[in-house]
Amino acid sequence: MMRVVAATRRRVGLGTWSESATWPCYRNTLDRSCLQGNFPGVSASGGKASASGQRLFGHSRLAPTPLGRRTTALQNQGDQLSLSLGHQLTVSPQHGQILPFSSNGGTEPGTSQESDHLETHTETVMMAALEKKLGSTFSRKSTLPSPSPLLIVISGPSGVGKDAVINRLREVHGDMHFVVTATTRPRRQGEVDGEDYIFMDKEDFEDLIERNELLEHALVYGDYKGIPKQQVRKALGKGTDVVLRLDVQGAATIRRLIPESLSIFLVAENERALVRRLLGRKTEPLDRALVRVETARQETKRIAEFDYVVENPSGKLEDTVRKISSIIEAEKLRMQQKAIRI
Ligand SMILES: Nc1ncnc2c1ncn2[C@@H]1O[C@H](COP(=O)(O)OP(=O)(O)OP(=O)(O)O)[C@@H](O)[C@H]1O
Incomplete structure (x- = not known):
């Protein structure tokens, strides 16, 4: 009773x-x-x-x-x-x-x-x-179907703030896996190996390519960047959402390989703000900055390929992160969710 x-x-x-x-x-x-x-x-x-x-x-x-x-x-x-x-x-x-x-x-x-x-x-x-x-009891089980983990790609031109946004997202969404990209580019001041990037030399990187251990890789401004497959597979297998930081070319590759992924394109409020941000970072000489600006122009033309475009206005990083969080939240409520396979 x-x-x-x-x-x-x-x-x-x-x-x-x-x-x-x-x-x-x-x-x-x-x-x-x-x-x-x-x-x-x-x-x-x-x-x-x-x-x-x-x-x-x-x-x-x-x-x-x-x-x-x-x-x-x-x-x-x-x-x-x-x-x-x-x-x-x-x-x-x-x-x-x-x-x-x-x-x-x-x-x-x-x-x-x-x-x-x-x-x-x-x-x-x-x-x-x-x-x-x-003749039956009211269930206390959640009525919501359990969502599939998301594969979220954050992309945009160089200097738009991908790293800045992702670093803040990491603080807000401790439950997500933020893929640590492997790269052969030199470490910038303040960057931590294994946290910001997995820094490796060219030979080791090429070994990963040969063993098909990279989900995607590219030669960016003379340096390799790539996504270690194992990291992504492991997180998705545990039901954890995965966030990838990719340049525009890399995002296109992931979209082709994994159409179920969610792609977000970041933009600055205008081109001038983007260039100011790039120069303000003081990480490369003017000739390399010129290449980045020219590439950014080309990349921005590909906005329409992405699922979402989010503005990252100067001084409003928190707003940008909030918008991205809203997108993720809405995506998790989608009825037709497809499981991601790698
Ligand atoms: N909303 C913002 N307001 C002001 N400055 C910002 C904002 N977002 C990022 N920045 C600054 O702009 C510069 C470029 O940002 P960040 O390095 O994150 O860009 P990125 O897209 O990761 O670039 P890259 O692809 O070249 O690595 C950094 O100095 C960063 O602190």
């Missing part, structure tokens, strides 16, 4: 009834005849439900009143209200609400006390009545 314990008087219908005239039988004590006439499907002696009980409970929640005396009276009576359904209610004024208890006094296996905390006394009783009528 299931017992239901009404825990706080403040949350429980009993503890918040109004003393208004709409509750004629409610006085200083809660007597059984009153309950019998007004609990839907509940009585102290197996009586029938009344529709007025539901209305009054609703009313009482809108007009809460302290109920020390009443609940004490109830407690003194040691009331255990038998549901006409064969369930039991134990009303306790000490805590905030009603919890279902198994016959051995513990919570039912697989139930969520957290969601029960939101239930009022009336709701619990009415749900028990509905469950009885339907």
Whole structure:
């Protein structure tokens, strides 16, 4: 037999009834005849439900009143209200609400006390009545289908802020895997091997290519960059979303190999801002910066190939990260999700 314990008087219908005239039988004590006439499907002696009980409970929640005396009276009576359904209610004024208890006094296996905390006394009783009528219990399992992990590609021209955005995303989404790209380019000041990039020499990188251990790789401005396959496979296998940072060419390769991936193109507010950002980084001489700017012009023409375009305006990195988070959140709610295979 299931017992239901009404825990706080403040949350429980009993503890918040109004003393208004709409509750004629409610006085200083809660007597059984009153309950019998007004609990839907509940009585102290197996009586029938009344529709007025539901209305009054609703009313009482809108007009809460302290109920020390009443609940004490109830407690003194040691009331255990038998549901006409064969369930039991134990009303306790000490805590905030009603919890279902198994016959051995513990919570039912697989139930969520957290969601029960939101239930009022009336709701619990009415749900028990509905469950009885339907002949089955209301599931506490999530109604949402479990989402497939996403493969998110963040791309855009050099200097647009891919690293800056990803570094901030990493702080916000600790539950995602951010692929560490392998590269042969020299380490910049402040970069940490294995965290920002996996820095390796050309021979080691070419060995990875030969062993087909890279999901994608390219020669960028004279240096190799590539995505170690194993890292991605492992994270997706655990159901973890994976974020890749790729140049525009690399993003195109991933789209071709994995059409189910989600691609986001970052842009600065305008070309001038992009160039300022590139120069401000002071990581390369003017001739190399010129190549990057020319390439950026070509790459920006490929915006339409991407699923989303997100502006990363100067000084508004947080907004950019928020927009990307919204995209990810929406994508996870898609009905038609395809599993990603590598
Ligand atoms: N929203 C922003 N506002 C101002 N500065 C920014 C913003 N986003 C990035 N930056 C700065 O712009 C410069 C370039 O950013 P970042 O290195 O992240 O670009 P990137 O796209 O990763 O470039 P590359 O592809 O060449 O590695 C950095 O100095 C970075 O701090």
